[in-house]
Amino acid sequence: MSQKRDILDVMNLTLKDGGTSNGHTGTFKVKAGLAQMTKGGIIMDVTTPEEARIAEEAGACAVMALERVPADIRREGGVARMTDPKKIKGIMAAVTIPVMAKCRIGHFAEGQILEALGVDMIDESEVLTPADEENHVNKHDFKVPFVCGARDLGEALRRISEGAAMIRTKGEAGTGDVSEAVRHARTIRKQIKIAQAMDSTELYLYAKELRVPIDLLQKTSELGRLPVVNFAAGGLATPADVSLLMQLGVDGVFVGSGIFKSSNPPERAVAMAQAVTHYKDPKILSELSSDLGAAMFGVPVNQMNKFPTYSKQKSDTNNIWDATLGDPAKFPVNQAQS
């Protein structure tokens, strides 16, 4: 009977809480929810309003406003920084879909500027030159959601504990070689399965091994997936690459240099956007892959030693919780005596 009454409540629903003054903005639920709305979609790197319009018209569910695409950053070298705000504004004015922008790792001031600009999401990205070798941005301080790169479950859950609302594989951006993205997607998937095979006691040790908060690991093992949206990124260049990663269980894909470094960007953009929805249907994929012109030329990851690599950089060293591992010698003496 109470069920019936509840349904009537819904029918007569009136929210009388003073609207936005009492509504909570920028809660984690809303930030992670915005990421959930991009699921099953493709997010494209663009550098001009024209490219942004091509991406929107092709069916991208968001665009990433960049100064240079990763392939150019890789080739030209130099310090890569946040995009010129004027450029980001131009791109935001050109499209109605969400616009994301990148800030350097640990560079919370760039994050604050991007938040003030009103971008829909910030990518704290290893593609730009890191600004802080040890710390990432405390993303709980922001109302705008963040997406962060990860190579394994440990990195992913540490970023989530810092407030990331979305995770993507790091891959090897700007190469056109999808192997690193596959490795990272598989690693995360495998480690979640390992966690699920453990009993509740063993999980504590695994949390220490991964250097992650136990509650996040418990949640992940219960869900059998990351507790936030997980995209693939880094080196995707064809509709088949999209299908491969989607079948490995990611929620959607980022494509950086793969589109605007190919010979026919508008057609390739459409084909890759369609591939995200049709990833399970090889027949449609074969049509989508036909006659797209040359894919980006690319650099195979194993022939890349003269280029800087993103995924081989030393792992982040921050220990975010260490409560049980503290050094007893450093305890205040009089406290230990009493």
Added chain:
Amino acid sequence: MPSALPVDSSKKDKLAIGILEVQGAFNEHHVALRKAQKCLNIPDLEIIGVRHPDHISDNMDGLIIPGGESTTISLFLKRNKMDEPLRKWINSKGHVTWGTCAGMILLSKQTENQKIGGQPSNCDTDDIYHGVFIRAPAVVEICSPEVTALATLDRSGSGQTEVIVAVQQGNMLATAFHPELTDDVRWHTHFIEMTCMAKRNSNV
């Protein structure tokens, strides 16, 4: 009012609800529907993932158009020649449709003033119902007497006029917020109920 619950078990054909799986939060709707099914104690509920024009058929009794990017979803529908079959399906008798957020935009006849304000204007509200609004549309004007407003968001506290956030027109339901992102499945149970009722009426 005769109760729609539980579903008449003497009827052999089971309830089938489609979810438009083009882009967006369709898995969340799937999970919420299963939860609602449990609440309502319906033994048989088929959930169909709609990704291809062939998937749109009279076997479906209800259809959910999930939240996502309205631009992306509508382009996909046009490109895959799904827009006309969908429109026909939605307008046929006995078919119940529910659009959340982007789905609401797709069901509406006209939109204006898209996209004002970025992320900070997204909000969580709670009181009678916990609604999650993300880059959400709002109903500015109802242009037809057949449309009834189901829910409004009172913004008098901030000096703004109230906005309509849920509407119904016949067998079409549209909400600006995202019930699929919360644990509260009352909107999903209501939708299943509507679908049951429409199915029974069209079978009589």
